[in-house]
Amino acid sequence: DQxxxxxxxxxxxxxxxxxxxxxxxxxGTAMTTVTALSSTLDADLDGITTDLTVDLxxxxxxxxxxxxxxxxNLDVTGGTTDAPRTLDVSDMxxxxxxxxxxxxxxxxxxxxxxxxxQADGLDLxxxxxxxxxxxxxxxxxxxxxxxxxxxxxxEVDKTSDITGNDNIPSTSVDAYELADGADxxxxxxxxxxxxxxxxxxxxxxxxxxxxxxx
Numbered sequence: 001d002q003x004x005x006x007x008x009x010x011x012x013x014x015x016x017x018x019x020x021x022x023x024x025x026x027x028g029t030a031m032t033t034v035t036a037l038s039s040t041l042d043a044d045l046d047g048i049t050t051d052l053t054v055d056l057x058x059x060x061x062x063x064x065x066x067x068x069x070x071x072x073n074l075d076v077t078g079g080t081t082d083a084p085r086t087l088d089v090s091d092m093x094x095x096x097x098x099x100x101x102x103x104x105x106x107x108x109x110x111x112x113x114x115x116x117x118q119a120d121g122l123d124l125x126x127x128x129x130x131x132x133x134x135x136x137x138x139x140x141x142x143x144x145x146x147x148x149x150x151x152x153x154x155e156v157d158k159t160s161d162i163t164g165n166d167n168i169p170s171t172s173v174d175a176y177e178l179a180d181g182a183d184x185x186x187x188x189x190x191x192x193x194x195x196x197x198x199x200x201x202x203x204x205x206x207x208x209x210x211x212x213x214x
Contacts, residue, residue, distance in 0.1 A: 001021065002022040002023070002024070003023045003024075003032075004024055004025070004026055005024070005030035005050055006027060006030065007025060007029065007030065009030050010031040010033060011023060011030070011031070011032050011033070012032075012033040012034075012055075013032070013033075013035070014034070014035050014036040014039075014040070015039065015040035015045070016036065016039065016040045018032070018034050018045055019040060019042075019043045019044045020047065021047055023047060023048040023049065024050065025049075025050045029050070030050040030051065031050060031051045031052075031053060032050045032051070032053070033052075033053040034048075034053070034054055034055065035057065037054055037056065037061040037063075037087075038059035038060060038061045039058065041061060041064045041067065042066045043068075044066075044067065044068050045067070045068055045069050046069060046070040046095075046097060047070070048070060050072065051072060051075070052069070052072045052073065052075070053074075054074065054075070054076050054077070055077055055078040056076065056077065056078030056085035056110060057078040057085075058078075060086045060087075060088070061087050061088065062091065063087075063089050063091065063096075064091060065093060065095065066095070067089075067092055067095060068095045068097070069089070069092070069095070069097055070097045071098055072102055073103045073104075074102065074104045074105070075105045076104075076106045076107060076112050076126075076128065077107045077110060079109035079110040079111075080109050081109055083109075084109045084110065084111065085109070085110050085111070086110070086113060087110070087111070087112050088113040088114075089112070089113070089118065090113055090114055090133055092118075093115075093118075098118075099122070100121035100122050100123050100145060102123065103123045103125055104122055104123065104125065105125045105126040106124070106128035106129065106150060107127065107128050108126075108127045109128065110126075110129070111130070111131060112129070112130050113130075113131040113133065114130075114131075114132060114133070115133055115137055115138075116132050116135050116137050116139075116154070117137050117141070119132045119141055120140075120141040121141075121142045121145070122146075123145045124143075124145065124146045124147060125150070126147060126149065126150055127147075127149045127150065128150065128151070129150065129153070130146075130150050130151070130152045130153070131152075131155065132153070132154045132155065133157065134157050135154055135155065135157060135158075135160045135162070136157050136159070136182075137157075139160050139161060139162050139165060140167075141165070141168070142167040142168075143167060143168050143169075143172040144167040144169065144172065146171075146172040151174050152173050152174050152175075153173075153174060153175045153176075153177060154173055154175070154176050154177070155176075155177050156176055156178045156179060156184045157179050157182060158179070158182050159182050159183040160182070160183075160184055161184075161185040161186075162185070162186050163185055163186060163187050163190075163207050163208070168186075168190060169190065170189060170191065170193055170194050173190075173194055174194065175195040175196070175197070176196045176197075176204075177197055178196070178197065178199065178202035178204070179198075179199055180198070180201055180202065181201055181202065182198075182202050183203045183204070183205065184196065184202070184203075185204075185205040186204070186205075187206070187207050188207070188209040188211065189208070189211070191204075191206050
């Protein structure tokens with residue numbers, strides 16, 4: 001039912017072993033590493049209150065809507081140059097409980113996929129990749145605390161206007177990908193040095209370009 005991890009110690013177990021189990025560090029900080037998540041896509045991990053590493057060595061993991069992760073420091077690892085890995089939490093909705101009070105770190109050769117609602121206000125760190133989908137679900141999403149070393153792609157699923165959002169700076173986003181038929185409106189400052197492509201018919205409108213001339 002419960003593991004208690006000593007200060008600075010690390011517990012490694014499979015997702016099946018971790019499901020529904022409480023893991024805490026009563027005397028300090030500790031790390032729990034969960035492996036084989038690809039075999040337990042409905043893993044219930046919100047009982048883990050230590051720092052959490054998801055090791056994707058066994059394969060990509062698209063977590064089910066019933067899976068859970070609490071508000072913990074989350075590290076996504078396990079991918080390599082020859083075998084990159086993806087953790088997809090987009091179907092989890094609010095069951096993905098990580099907030100901006102914790103740090104989410106995506107290591108090189110790993111990708112974290114989540115929705116704009118889930119990404120709102122997150123402290124995103126590392127040198128891997130982050131794909132943020134369903135921008136239309138939260139055009140006010142706060143991406144101001146994103147490490148420049150991450151490769152961040154925002155998927156524009158439907159026509160979206162982010163000109164009123166000061167928390168999506170161009171320094172936080174490397175690329176926008178527009179779905180077929182979706183249009184994106186953004187400021188010149190938000191578009192500066194950012195790649196914008198369309199998967200079919202789509203248009204980009206850049207506003208306030210006169211302000212970018214100074």
